[in-house]
Amino acid sequence: MHRLYENEDITVFWDSDKCRHAKMCVTGCPEVFEFTRKPWIILANGENKDIWQTIEKCPTKALTVTYNHEVNITLDKETHRSVATHNGTVIGECDYEITPEGWNIYHTEVDPSFGGKNIAKRLAFKVLEAAEKEKASVIATCSYVRKIVEG
Numbered sequence: 001m002h003r004l005y006e007n008e009d010i011t012v013f014w015d016s017d018k019c020r021h022a023k024m025c026v027t028g029c030p031e032v033f034e035f036t037r038k039p040w041i042i043l044a045n046g047e048n049k050d051i052w053q054t055i056e057k058c059p060t061k062a063l064t065v066t067y068n069h070e071v072n073i074t075l076d077k078e079t080h081r082s083v084a085t086h087n088g089t090v091i092g093e094c095d096y097e098i099t100p101e102g103w104n105i106y107h108t109e110v111d112p113s114f115g116g117k118n119i120a121k122r123l124a125f126k127v128l129e130a131a132e133k134e135k136a137s138v139i140a141t142c143s144y145v146r147k148i149v150e151g
């Protein structure tokens with residue numbers, strides 16, 4: 001399961017397949033990370049620096065975090081893509097098509113001037129989360145997304 005949790009400044013990624021329930025997160029920041037709650041991560045309950053430090057202690061990298069760099073990520077179900085915008089300009093997208101076998105994520109691209117900011121990962125997680133919430137199978141013919149799916 002792929003989930004992302006966002007506030008104005010940071011995005012937290014959670015890949016449940018990598019979670020070994022070592023609970024370093026729950027111990028480090030119990031107000032933010034609580035497995036018995038839904039959603040189990042509430043960023044508003046903590047300070048970004050505490051959240052960041054806690055995530056760095058996750059032994060399996062099930063949790064990771066990135067700065068948003070003033071880039072917004074949205075899902076556009078009509079055009080079947082997640083979109084990254086900066087000051088209203090589209091600077092990246094992750095495209096999928098709905099097939100009888102599931103959602104095929106076939107293309108991810110980010111403006112090279114925004115490279116190294118984890119924007120492609122945010123775009124991919126946005127689509128993966130939506131597919132999983134709709135209980136759709138995921139076929140990632142995009143090699144970048146396939147690497148994320150295969151861990």
Ligand code: SF4
Nearest residue numbers: 019020022023025058
């Ligand atoms: S610290 Fe990482 S591996 Fe441990 S419970 Fe939290 S998310 Fe899972």
